[in-house]
Amino acid sequence: MKYTVLVFVKQVPDTQNITGDAMTPEGTVNRSALPAIFNPEDLNALEAALLLKDRNPEVRVVVATMGPPAAAEVLRASLCRGADEAILLTDRAFAGADTLATSYALSCCARKIGRVDLILCGRQAIDGDTAQVGPQIAEKLAIPQLCYVEEIREFGNGKVTVRRAIEGGYEVLESPTPALLTVVDANDPRPMGALRIMKYKRAKTPSEVRRNAGDDAENRIAALRDAGLLIQEWSAADSGADPSRIGLAGSPTKVKQVSSVVLTAGESKSVEPTPAGIAELMHELISDHTLG
Numbered sequence: 001m002k003y004t005v006l007v008f009v010k011q012v013p014d015t016q017n018i019t020g021d022a023m024t025p026e027g028t029v030n031r032s033a034l035p036a037i038f039n040p041e042d043l044n045a046l047e048a049a050l051l052l053k054d055r056n057p058e059v060r061v062v063v064a065t066m067g068p069p070a071a072a073e074v075l076r077a078s079l080c081r082g083a084d085e086a087i088l089l090t091d092r093a094f095a096g097a098d099t100l101a102t103s104y105a106l107s108c109c110a111r112k113i114g115r116v117d118l119i120l121c122g123r124q125a126i127d128g129d130t131a132q133v134g135p136q137i138a139e140k141l142a143i144p145q146l147c148y149v150e151e152i153r154e155f156g157n158g159k160v161t162v163r164r165a166i167e168g169g170y171e172v173l174e175s176p177t178p179a180l181l182t183v184v185d186a187n188d189p190r191p192m193g194a195l196r197i198m199k200y201k202r203a204k205t206p207s208e209v210r211r212n213a214g215d216d217a218e219n220r221i222a223a224l225r226d227a228g229l230l231i232q233e234w235s236a237a238d239s240g241a242d243p244s245r246i247g248l249a250g251s252p253t254k255v256k257q258v259s260s261v262v263l264t265a266g267e268s269k270s271v272e273p274t275p276a277g278i279a280e281l282m283h284e285l286i287s288d289h290t291l292g
Contacts, residue, residue, distance in 0.1 A: 003059045003117040003156065005049045008106055008137070009042040009078060011071040012127040038074045041122030045183040047190060049120050050082045052155055059155075060084045062116075064109050066094055066102065072205050075231050079200040080192035086231045087113075088205055093236040093247050099128070101250035103136030108239040110141060118160060119180040123148060131182070138180040146175055150186035203229040 013034035046063065053059040063078040065071050066089040075086035089109055097105065110116055119141075121134035131147075138145035146162050150170060154161040161174045165184055204224060210217040224230040236246055244250060271277045285291040 001058060001156070003052075003056070004113070004115060005052060005059055005061050005118045005120065006110060006113060006116045007042070007046050007049045007061060007063045007078070007083070007120045008134075009046060009063055009065050009074050009122075010039040010125050011036050011065065011067055011074045012039045012125050013037075036070065036073070038077055039122055039125045039127075041124060041183060041185055042074075043122075043189040044185050044187055045120040045122045045181075046078055046081060046083065047187045048149070048152055048181075048183050049118075050190065051187070052118075052152060053082065056156065062087065062113065064089065064106070064113075066090070066097075066105055066109075069205065069207055072208065072231055076200055076203050077192060079203055079231075080196045081190055082193070082196070086203070088231055088233050089236075089239060090205075090207075090233060091236040093241075093243060096248035096251060097246060098251035098253035099130050099132040099136060100252060101246050101248075103133045103140060104245045104250060105236070105239065105241055106133070107137050107140035108241045109234065110137070112234070112239055117177050118155065119143075119178070121180065121182050123182045123184050134180060134182040141178075141180070144175045144179040145182070146173055146179060147182045149181045149183050152181070200229065203231050205231045205233045207233060 014037045046061075049059075049061045053061050061083045062085045063075055063083040064087040065074055069088075069090055071090065072086075072088050075083075075088060079086055087109065089105060094101075094105055110119060119137065121137070123134070124131035125133070135145050135147065146160075146164060148165045149162045150165050151163040152160060153163060153172070155177075158177055159174055160177050160179055160181070161172065162181060163170050163172050165186070202224075206217075206221050209220050209224065213220045221230060236243065242250075271281045282291070
């Protein structure tokens with residue numbers, strides 16, 4: 001029996017390299033000021049899907065993301081790791097989406113794909129840290145959700161069994177499928193395969209082809225499709241999304257205020273690097289109860 005596993009991934013700014021230029025006055029992330037990376041826990045979700053494919057060759061792994069045209073890079077990386085198909089949701093109408101609008105757009109993507117037996121997401125994205133999008137997708141699709149998943153133990157015949165993290169340990173749960181799982185950092189994502197890199201480095205979206213191919217674009221798009229190297233590209237209209245529920249129009253969350261934290265030096269004291277200086281410091285720390 002064939003199964004379709006859909007993995008939602010995201011290209012995010014590398015928040016470990018955040019600077020004062022990383023936020024706009026409106027409270028949104030200035031993504032051009034930071035390098036873009038594959039959201040870490042989405043890599044764990046992809047690995048969980050690929051492990052299912054390793055165990056059962058009847059599993060087809062479809063990876064999708066919503067973002068600007070540059071987000072196609074995480075889809076190429078997914079194909080190079082073992083995914084079978086990639087879909088980019090890209091449209092200016094999606095811009096400015098909060099978690100509610102994002103989850104609606106992604107649920108439209110899942111519906112357009114058709115039969116999906118399992119949906120996997122990372123627990124949360126490092127640029128927002130809300131952990132809301134996965135559960136909201138499940139609610140909009142009216143399917144069960146299992147969160148904080150560490151391992152998929154069994155999958156098939158209309159059910160999935162997982163181990164999920166809980167405070168102080170774990171629990172094993174079984175759910176009917178289709179279901180949505182959010183995955184935590186509990187596996188070791190595989191690197192991109194050399195042979196797959198050689199193949200899928202040529203994978204392109206139609207807009208990438210049209211940007212560079214000129215009058216020959218449609219022929220090149222057809223050739224990529226025939227070779228299995230075309231990354232599907234869906235607009236808001238293609239996905240069947242209601243324009244009033246996506247992007248800024250569909251986002252009730254608004255940034256009320258942005259505060260910049262400025263670190264200033266406080267009172268300091270120099271300690272002579274001598275036994276007497278160290279002894280004096282220890283005496284002061286004991287006297288003010290910092291020590292002892």
